[in-house]
Amino acid sequence: MDIVSLLVLLLSCRIQAGAPMTLSPKTLTVLRGEEARFTCSSSNTKWTVMVWMLNGSAVLTISKEIGVLPSIYPNVTAEKSHVSPGDSWVFVLKNTERHNQGSVTCDLQGIDRKTASLFVQEKGSVKVVGDDKLAFKGKSVRFECQAAGWYPKPTLQWHLNDKMVSQGEYNISSEESGKSLFTVTSNLSVTAAKSSHVDCLASVSALPTPLKSRVRLTVVAEVVQEEDDCTVPVAVTASLSAVLLLLLLCICTVLWYRQRRQAKQSPKEEAVIRFDQSVSGRSSVAEATRGKVNLGYSSEGPTDAVFNELNMETRRQQEDCVSFHKQVPDLVSSGSLSLRGASQTPVCQSEGSAKNVRRITTV
Secondary structure, three states, X not given: OHHHHHHHHHHHHHHHHHOOEEEEOOEEEEEOOOOEEEEEEEOOOOOOEEEEEEOOEEEEEEEOOOEEOOOOOOOEEEEEOOOOOOEEEEEEEOOOOHHHOEEEEEEEOOOEEEEEEEEEEEOOEEEEOOOOEEEEOOOEEEEEEEEEEEEXXXXXXXXXXXXXXXXXXXXXXXXXXXXXXXXXXXXXXXXXXXXXXXXXXXEOOOOOOOEEEEEEEEEEOEEEEOOOOEEEEHHHHHHHHHHHHHHHHHHHHHHHHHHHHHHOOOHHHHHHHHHHHHHHHHHHHHHHOOOOOOOOOOOOOOOOHHHHHHXXXXXXXXXXXXXXXXXXXXXXXXXXXXXXXXXXXXOOOOOOOHHHOOOOOOO
């Protein structure tokens, strides 16, 4: 009895060795919406029907003589493979969905069957919350990253200037929504040393390249005043300098305008001013000498031509004038006497008092 069982076992092993069957890959992970492809091969030429099953349900049948039979599932098909040895067929599952995840079986009717595993992942989004940041050197800057709509829970990483940040420098928290989708949130604190770009990366195993979100960190230097132990930003200092320069320019413009107006004073006004100064100077001299005329006195200012003509006319009238019977006063002076009045009022002296003749100076 034992010998018969042993012979049956050896015969069965010989049959299996002569007709091996393979299904590859053993495990396949794809993103939702991508194709899933499995290859089933057999060196046994005696098979007649190949049935493909998805999670235990037959979805596609292949006849060795006819080929692929019509299926009620539009997203499954098969194609002959010429790469693998023996009779090989490639099972193609198009537009994979989350409910397709599970087992994929290739069944050679009456010969053998093999099963592989299919995993369907979902790609979400990743975003660094907020815009680019501006910070003073040495200050701590906080960044927040959110990866939403992933399955399974994604792997989250931070990069600073394309260098990976140690996991001990940031925290990660996650939550699952009603559709079995995960949202992962992470916070990172960076000490502002130099201007850099900060990246947040999220990925799952089926994603060839992680999704990335980038923001810019701009570091601004400060001007430190040791005496007052305070800091003044460079931007504020530049603004104050510009205001002071503008104020100085305005002052220079006003002074230049005033000097230009004074330079445009009319020659007529200057002549009147010089004449008034000459008359005022002569009056002060007459008062200081108590009426005694200083024949050698001459005004330092310029003499007007009309004033010189008036002096010559007065001298001629004094020589031809008749004498008076009363004594001529030492000095006749009037501050309000005009040039016209002085030329029309001659003053005469007596012939008998020739020794007391006085010369009159009009001031």
